[in-house]
Amino acid sequence: MTGPDAARHRGGGSASRTPWRPPRPGVRFARSPRPAGRGYAGYGQAQNPGRAGTPQRVPVEPAVPVPLGGILDVSGRALCRKLGAFVALTPAELSALAALQRRVRTVAPGALLVRRSQAVDRLFVLCRGWSCSSKLLPDGRRQIVNVQIPGDFVGLRGVLQRMSDRRFEPLLPVEIAEVSAAELREVIRAHPRIGAAVLWAASRDEAMLAERLLSIGRRSPRERLAHFLLELEARLTLVGLTSPGGYHCPLTQQNLADVLGLSAVHVNRVLQELRKQGLLTFQRSRVVFQDREALRRLSGFEGQYLDQDGPALP
Numbered sequence: 001m002t003g004p005d006a007a008r009h010r011g012g013g014s015a016s017r018t019p020w021r022p023p024r025p026g027v028r029f030a031r032s033p034r035p036a037g038r039g040y041a042g043y044g045q046a047q048n049p050g051r052a053g054t055p056q057r058v059p060v061e062p063a064v065p066v067p068l069g070g071i072l073d074v075s076g077r078a079l080c081r082k083l084g085a086f087v088a089l090t091p092a093e094l095s096a097l098a099a100l101q102r103r104v105r106t107v108a109p110g111a112l113l114v115r116r117s118q119a120v121d122r123l124f125v126l127c128r129g130w131s132c133s134s135k136l137l138p139d140g141r142r143q144i145v146n147v148q149i150p151g152d153f154v155g156l157r158g159v160l161q162r163m164s165d166r167r168f169e170p171l172l173p174v175e176i177a178e179v180s181a182a183e184l185r186e187v188i189r190a191h192p193r194i195g196a197a198v199l200w201a202a203s204r205d206e207a208m209l210a211e212r213l214l215s216i217g218r219r220s221p222r223e224r225l226a227h228f229l230l231e232l233e234a235r236l237t238l239v240g241l242t243s244p245g246g247y248h249c250p251l252t253q254q255n256l257a258d259v260l261g262l263s264a265v266h267v268n269r270v271l272q273e274l275r276k277q278g279l280l281t282f283q284r285s286r287v288v289f290q291d292r293e294a295l296r297r298l299s300g301f302e303g304q305y306l307d308q309d310g311p312a313l314p
Helices: 078-083 091-100 156-161 181-190 192-218 221-238 253-260 264-276 292-299
Strands: 103-107 122-128 131-136 142-148 167-170 174-180 246-248 280-283 286-289
Touching: 078 091, 078 122, 078 192, 091 181, 091 192, 122 156, 122 181, 131 253, 142 192, 142 253, 156 192, 174 181, 181 192, 192 221, 192 253, 221 246, 221 253, 221 264, 221 280, 221 286, 221 292, 253 264, 264 280
Parallel strands: none
Antiparallel strands: 103 174, 122 174, 131 142, 131 167, 246 286, 280 286
16 A cells, blocks of 8 residues: 555554444334425535535525424434433433424525535435535645534534534535524523533534544554444434445545545445445445454454443433
8 A cells, every 4th residue: 555544553442341232223203294385405615526616596485384283202202312311311301302493494405505604594404314524724625624414513513603513514415404503502501401402512523523623643555444344334323314234325436535534435345344344334335244343353442432321411
């Protein structure tokens, strides 16, 4: 191997804690009904995802409220499942979280949910689909900071700091719930335990960023790709979006390259190596683990930093 990746040092050390393992597949949660009428073309400005280009205006329609009575299983919503890993949510807290997700819209890929340096007075909850946060260099090179899955907040940091330091864009058509900063503050005031859970979610995002920094700085390409795919499995399991053996993953090889600090060609090469070694396959947008334990040993993935073993607040 030549080039900058050959110069990276592998991280050393071993952990003594028991590695995180996915629980048995559970029952998938019921989603709230899709708003009536046609899907929305987008929100904000459309740009060529991940590359500099001339923005175009995208037709926008107002979000459509989803009646609370139409939610068949509030406790099953992705956000509730995620925050429920930190706090055992009461019926009142579940209803408050459901109320935050009443204004749902569909956004197409290429439409920016949040622009860098944009003054922010709202955030979003990702209800369906995947998005990413990224930063661009002046020449158009992109680093994906993180990938959002259902149940994740989009733009929470920007609301707290009143200015976004990165951009957020869908990776495929997504359903998002729009939440104003005032609504979030009111829910936290009325339900302090939800506020603690939101803080937990933000701290968890920071822990994932620290792990990504370690991967890019010290792990080999094989280690960092295996670690990232195992991390995604753990996150998706928490919100009920895995199946036996693997999960649906819409990330392209270029997306993975932008997450892991590699080239798309290098990602392709590593995926072929892992497939030939009987460790995993990634085909037709599906990750299938053939030897999960070997991947754990290869990458050093444990997952305690995700803190999803059970509620800390009863």
